[in-house]
Amino acid sequence: xxxxxxxxxxxxxxARIPPGQVLTEKFPVLHFGQVPDYPDLAGWNFRxxxxxETPFTLNWGxxxxxxxxxxxxxxxxxxxxxxLDTTWEGVPFSHIxxxxxxxxxxxxxxxxxxxxxxxxxxxxxxLDPNCLLAWSYxxxxxxxxxxxxxxxxxxxxxxxxSAKWLRGVEFSTEDQLGFWERNGYSNSADPWREERYxxx
Ligand SMILES: Nc1nc2c(c(=O)[nH]1)N[C@H]1C(S)=C(S)[C@@H](COP(=O)(O)O)O[C@H]1N2
Ligand SMILES: [Mo]
Numbered sequence: 001x002x003x004x005x006x007x008x009x010x011x012x013x014x015a016r017i018p019p020g021q022v023l024t025e026k027f028p029v030l031h032f033g034q035v036p037d038y039p040d041l042a043g044w045n046f047r048x049x050x051x052x053e054t055p056f057t058l059n060w061g062x063x064x065x066x067x068x069x070x071x072x073x074x075x076x077x078x079x080x081x082x083x084l085d086t087t088w089e090g091v092p093f094s095h096i097x098x099x100x101x102x103x104x105x106x107x108x109x110x111x112x113x114x115x116x117x118x119x120x121x122x123x124x125x126x127l128d129p130n131c132l133l134a135w136s137y138x139x140x141x142x143x144x145x146x147x148x149x150x151x152x153x154x155x156x157x158x159x160x161x162s163a164k165w166l167r168g169v170e171f172s173t174e175d176q177l178g179f180w181e182r183n184g185y186s187n188s189a190d191p192w193r194e195e196r197y198x199x200x
Pocket of ligand 1: 027028029030031032033077078113114117145146147159160161162163164165180
């Protein structure tokens with residue numbers, strides 16, 4: 001018997017799989033468009049902007065000097081695979097917010113990725129201590145397919161909120177629908193309530 005079959009028979013494991021999801025041990029790759037090519041990171045920067053006291057831009061070296069944290073997360077893709085106990089390392093989003101000092105009216109965050117891709121979450125969701133801007137998965141730098149050099153990781157939401165090839169975060173007083181949210185997916189995206197698609 002394969003280990004994944006044993007695993008999903010275990011009631012403690014089953015309790016961690018949201019409705020309509022199937023456990024996988026693989027790491028499927030999912031995105032719209034092309035994987036960006038980074039011959040080096042000399043031209044890479046990370047922009048923090050919008051409704052904040054202190055907007056700033058960091059190059060790769062500067063970004064990698066920010067405080068880091070580790071998070072172990074269960075991830076759930078709307079295409080019905082879930083993967084448990086994935087280990088990531090990166091900068092806690094909360095640290096970015098601390099430095100940027102969002103205006104009191106800033107209640108939303110937009111993750112900005114390469115090629116104009118965006119995803120959006122309430123600021124509160126991004127302030128979850130396990131919300132990371134991650135450069136490492138499973139102890140190694142991210143694979144190009146999985147977002148090298150940097151991706152967002154938003155716990156507790158379907159995985160499309162976790163923008164790969166991240167280049168900045170915007171704090172906003174208004175909610176701004178991201179790429180998948182404009183293309184039929186739910187804005188709230190809670191896997192435990194099966195919020196897969198939007199009603200419009
Ligand atoms: N930049 C970017 N990030 C993205 C996407 C995308 O199309 N572009 N797709 C999302 C979707 S739908 C999913 S399920 C996850 C998949 O991440 P993975 O390929 O590492 O499994 O990335 C998310 N992040
Ligand atoms: Mo997805």
